[in-house]
Amino acid sequence: MDASTRTPTLSHNPRILAERETKIVAHDVNVYYGEKHAIKDLSIDIPDRAVSAFIGPSGCGKSTFLRSINRMNDTIPSCRVTGDILVDGKNIYDRDLDVVQLRARVGMVFQKPNPFPKSIFENVAYGPRIHGIAKSKADLEEIVVSSLKKASLFDEVKDRLDHSGTSLSGGQQQRLCIARAIAVNPEIILMDEPCSALDPIASARIEELIDEIRQNYCIIIVTHSMQQAARVSQLTAFFHLGDLVEFGDTDEMFTTPKDKRTQDYITGRFG
Amino acid sequence: MSTVYFLIVVVLVLTAYFLGARKASGAVAGGRGEWHSLPAYHGLFSASAVFIPMLALYAIMAPLAASYIDSAALSQFDPALVAEPLQRGALMRDASALAAGQYAGAPTPELQAAANSLNSTRVVTSWLILIIGCLAGLGAMQYARTRISPAFRARNSFEQITTIVLLACSAVAVLTTIGIVFSVLFETLRFFSKVSPIDFLFGLQWSPQTAIRADQVGSSGAFGIVPLVAGTFLITFIAMLIAAPTGLFAAIYMAEYASPKIRSIIKPILEILAGVPTVVLGFFAALTVAPLIRGWGEQFGLTVASESALAAGIVMGMMIIPFVSSLSDDVINAVPQALRDGSYAMGATKSETIKRVVLPAALPGIVSAMMLAMSRAVGETMIVVMAAGLAANLTLNPLEAVTTFTVQIKTILVGDQEFDSAKTLSAFALGFVLFFFTLILNFIALRVVQRYREQYD
Numbered sequence: 001m002d003a004s005t006r007t008p009t010l011s012h013n014p015r016i017l018a019e020r021e022t023k024i025v026a027h028d029v030n031v032y033y034g035e036k037h038a039i040k041d042l043s044i045d046i047p048d049r050a051v052s053a054f055i056g057p058s059g060c061g062k063s064t065f066l067r068s069i070n071r072m073n074d075t076i077p078s079c080r081v082t083g084d085i086l087v088d089g090k091n092i093y094d095r096d097l098d099v100v101q102l103r104a105r106v107g108m109v110f111q112k113p114n115p116f117p118k119s120i121f122e123n124v125a126y127g128p129r130i131h132g133i134a135k136s137k138a139d140l141e142e143i144v145v146s147s148l149k150k151a152s153l154f155d156e157v158k159d160r161l162d163h164s165g166t167s168l169s170g171g172q173q174q175r176l177c178i179a180r181a182i183a184v185n186p187e188i189i190l191m192d193e194p195c196s197a198l199d200p201i202a203s204a205r206i207e208e209l210i211d212e213i214r215q216n217y218c219i220i221i222v223t224h225s226m227q228q229a230a231r232v233s234q235l236t237a238f239f240h241l242g243d244l245v246e247f248g249d250t251d252e253m254f255t256t257p258k259d260k261r262t263q264d265y266i267t268g269r270f271g
Numbered sequence: 272m273s274t275v276y277f278l279i280v281v282v283l284v285l286t287a288y289f290l291g292a293r294k295a296s297g298a299v300a301g302g303r304g305e306w307h308s309l310p311a312y313h314g315l316f317s318a319s320a321v322f323i324p325m326l327a328l329y330a331i332m333a334p335l336a337a338s339y340i341d342s343a344a345l346s347q348f349d350p351a352l353v354a355e356p357l358q359r360g361a362l363m364r365d366a367s368a369l370a371a372g373q374y375a376g377a378p379t380p381e382l383q384a385a386a387n388s389l390n391s392t393r394v395v396t397s398w399l400i401l402i403i404g405c406l407a408g409l410g411a412m413q414y415a416r417t418r419i420s421p422a423f424r425a426r427n428s429f430e431q432i433t434t435i436v437l438l439a440c441s442a443v444a445v446l447t448t449i450g451i452v453f454s455v456l457f458e459t460l461r462f463f464s465k466v467s468p469i470d471f472l473f474g475l476q477w478s479p480q481t482a483i484r485a486d487q488v489g490s491s492g493a494f495g496i497v498p499l500v501a502g503t504f505l506i507t508f509i510a511m512l513i514a515a516p517t518g519l520f521a522a523i524y525m526a527e528y529a530s531p532k533i534r535s536i537i538k539p540i541l542e543i544l545a546g547v548p549t550v551v552l553g554f555f556a557a558l559t560v561a562p563l564i565r566g567w568g569e570q571f572g573l574t575v576a577s578e579s580a581l582a583a584g585i586v587m588g589m590m591i592i593p594f595v596s597s598l599s600d601d602v603i604n605a606v607p608q609a610l611r612d613g614s615y616a617m618g619a620t621k622s623e624t625i626k627r628v629v630l631p632a633a634l635p636g637i638v639s640a641m642m643l644a645m646s647r648a649v650g651e652t653m654i655v656v657m658a659a660g661l662a663a664n665l666t667l668n669p670l671e672a673v674t675t676f677t678v679q680i681k682t683i684l685v686g687d688q689e690f691d692s693a694k695t696l697s698a699f700a701l702g703f704v705l706f707f708f709t710l711i712l713n714f715i716a717l718r719v720v721q722r723y724r725e726q727y728d
Contacts, residue, residue: 072616077530104618114609117632126627127617177613184617 023048023188023218024069029083031064031073038064040242042083046235048187051210051219053229053250056239057265062222065239066190069220070106071099087188104131107181111193113173115165115180120157123165123176124148127184143183151179152209171202178209189213191221195228207232226266230254238262273333276401280325283408284318287415291317294419308426316425317415319432325408329400336396343392347385455706458699465693466494471700473497477663477674479683479694494697496704498665502580502673506659507648509584509669510591514648515641517588518595525596526603527625538600545593549653556586556658568670578660581669587654594644602636603629635723642716646709652677676705 024046031039039061046052054062064073071092073079084091092102104127115123124144127133134140144161148154153175157168165176174194181189191210195203210219210232223229229236230250237247238259246253246262257263292314295306344366345353353359362385368374369386378386419425463471474495521541525534561582568575575581606629614624630637660672661682683698690696 070616072612075612075615100618100620102618103616108616110609110612110616112609114607114613116610116613116628126614126619130617130619130623130627180613180617 020047020049022046023087024220025084025086025089026065027084027086029065029068029081029085031061031068031082032080033064033076034078038242039068042244044237044244044247046218046220048218049215050235051214051221051233052235052237053233054220054222054237054239055224055226055229055265056245058224059241060239061242062237062239063192066192066220066222069188069190070103070108072103072108074099104184105186106188106190107184107186109174109177109181109189109191109194112197113170113177115168115173115176117164117166119162120148120165120168120176121161124179124183126180131184133184147179147183148176150182150213151175152205152212153179169202171198171205174198174202174206175209178206182213186217188218188220191219193222193224196224203228226254238265240265273329273397276329276397276404279401279405280322280408283325283405283412284322287321287408287412288314288318290412291315291415291419294416295425305421307422307424312425312429313419313423315429316418316432317412319429319436320411320415321408323432323436324411325404328404328407332400332403336400340389340392340396344385344389347388348381452706455699455703458696459703461691462693462696462700465696466700470494471496471697475665477679479679479697492693494693494700496676496701498663499674499676499679499701501665501667502659502663503649503675503677505580505667505669505673506584506587506655506675507645509581510587510648511641511645513585513588514591514595514644518592518640518644519599519637521592521596522599522603523625523630525600527621527629538597541593541596544589545597547590549590549651550657552586552590553653553655553657556582556654560586561658564670573670575670576660576672578658578672579670580659580673583655583658584669586658587648587651590651590654591644591647594647595640598640598643599633599637602633602640605636606632635720639716639720642712642719646712649712650677650705650709652681656681676701680705 022045024044026042026044026046029039029042030037042061042065054066056062067073068081068085069087069092073081081093085093087102087106090097116126118126121144124147125134125140128140128143134143145154148157153172156172157163157176165173168176174197178189178194195206198206207228210221213219214234221229221232233250235248236250236253238245238253238257238261240261246257246259248258253262254266257266292310295308295313296310341363345359345362348362352362362382365374365378365382366385366389369378369382370389374382374386471494474493475497476493476495477498478493480492521537525537529537557578561577561579564579564582564585565575565577610628610632611624614628619627655675655678659675659678661674661678662672663674663679664671666673680698680701683694683701688695
């Protein structure tokens with residue numbers, strides 16, 4: 001199947017999709033919150049080993065779609081999802097899919113850093129423990145240290161792994177949350193405005209971190225900052241009122257948007 | 272007369288408010304320009320300037336007047352008679368009755384003089400209070416009026432007055448507690464002058480009957496509280512054994528699993544259980560639960576006392592379930608949703624999330640809920656009075672009758688008492704120890720919460 005036939009809202013074929021394997025395929029996805037139609041007939045292909053950014057004005061459905069990819073919307077009773085979302089060709093809304101295993105493969109980082117009220121070590125060890133990933137205590141320590149290193153937090157916390165995760169600064173907490181997500185070896189990492197609660201310097205560190213780890217994961221980041229999308233992502237999707245308006249290579253999207261609405265948004269005419 | 276006084280207070284306060292507000296707003300006619308505060312604040316400032324001194328003066332003068340009235344009346348009698356407290360009380364009652372025209376017999380000349388003195392001093396003192404109060408109020412009103420000017424910051428001054436009034440109200444609660452502690456403490460010290468604290472705290476026998484007359488037999492009195500401590504803690508332990516898991520699991524169900532509809536049904540019902548008067552729970556324990564337990568026990572060939580610790584403990588446990596569940600439900604709900612989301616997003620199941628994230632985060636609150644429930648159980652009286660019995664057995668067997676602090680206090684203080692016998696005074700010592708226990712429990716609960724509370728901004 002060709003990407004463009006499934007994604008009619010696309011105005012051009014992302015170059016990058018041709019270069020990389022497709023990780024996530026969404027087809028005719030509709031999401032409803034009770035009566036509210038939050039996402040309308042969305043179809044999109046998301047590549048592996050790259051950063052895709054979702055941008056758009058508040059309430060456009062970008063976070064909703066993000067939360068459909070690891071089925072976090074299941075926790076909202078009024079939420080209903082139709083259509084197909086395939087990860088590695090397997091529909092995640094199939095009846096026989098184990099949502100717990102899905103979420104182990106699809107990590108998530110939230111808008112506000114939400115470390116557990118446990119030690120830094122226990123925060124990172126949380127996922128490996130519940131999924132039984134570590135074979136031994138040494139193994140677990142190894143996983144924790146390497147996850148903290150990947151999240152470029154290890155050097156700052158190596159002497160106080162037993163301190164509470166909530167004692168860290170906001171930016172460190174967010175990197176701890178990224179380390180926590182990495183620790184279970186996910187294939188996909190969803191980031192829901194991961195820098196919106198952070199100061200510019202902490203945000204810059206998160207962006208650097210995203211850039212460092214993107215070779216190994218399929219990363220999707222929802223952001224309100226178009227500069228951030230331009231800096232960290234290879235692909236950008238623009239959402240508006242529940243529609244996916246445009247999806248393409250980031251540099252093209254910001255220089256030559258095809259849709260009038262995209263152009264208006266990125267030039268700051270609304271949003 | 273005090274009614275008149277307070278009517279005058281109301282009138283003066285209202286007058287002060289309107290005069291103050293009018294002076295401020297009248298002067299404003301030319302435009303609000305330089306006035307710092309709105310007229311209402313000038314009015315409020317004037318009103319409180321009148322109200323507070325008038326109230327304070329009354330609070331000081333009324334008791335002074337009362338003691339002056341008494342001493343003036345008593346000075347009519349023979350000083351030797353007045354020295355004896357009981358005699359003094361009787362004389363004052365007679366004099367008041369005569370003054371009110373309700374004395375039956377023929378009054379002695381001294382009594383008549385005392386009654387006359389009562390009547391006249393009462394009139395004089397109440398007029399005096401009225402006049403002083405009114406002068407103070409008018410003076411304060413005048414003072415407040417002179418303060419009113421464009422530069423006067425009535426708004427800020429009123430803010431300070433508000434703070435002081437609120438502080439005074441909370442001081443009332445604190446002072447009451449201190450007062451209770453000291454009143455119990457003094458009686459306790461009197462008790463310890465009769466019974467040694469060592470015997471009291473470590474004695475293994477409790478039998479508070481003391482001889483009232485010298486020729487009475489078999490009432491030597493033994494004041495060792497160990498059996499009471501054992502009984503109290505046995506019953507509390509049984510109660511917590513029932514209430515802690517049940518209450519906690521009910522709270523988890525309500526906070527995490529129940530749909531809003533079910534929750535809206537269960538929570539009020541649990542709160543009704545908390546509102547059942549303990550007297551009712553008491554006879555439920557004594558008439559329903561205790562015979563039931565004895566019946567079961569007999570089937571297994573056990574000897575069960577008809578007033579067993581088990582029956583009282585079970586019903587007390589049921590009483591405190593709502594405390595545990597309601598408080599725990601609140602703290603579990605206070606755990607931010609973001610933490611649950613974080614755990615779910617890691618692929619944790621619901622019960623893993625509750626066990627590993629929600630409960631640890633809520634633990635300080637849950638511990639303090641348990642402690643508060645426990646101090647309720649320790650201090651609970653009616654259920655144990657009815658269901659636990661009076662026998663001060665030193666036992667840990669829940670099938671025997673035991674007795675608790677509260678039961679003994681109630682038993683000692685019901686009926687006619689001699690207030691200088693060791694038996695009566697022992698009730699205060701028991702009360703003091705009980706107060707100390709619950710204080711420690713509450714203190715631990717507070718410390719746990721402060722120490723381990725997570726700050727979720």
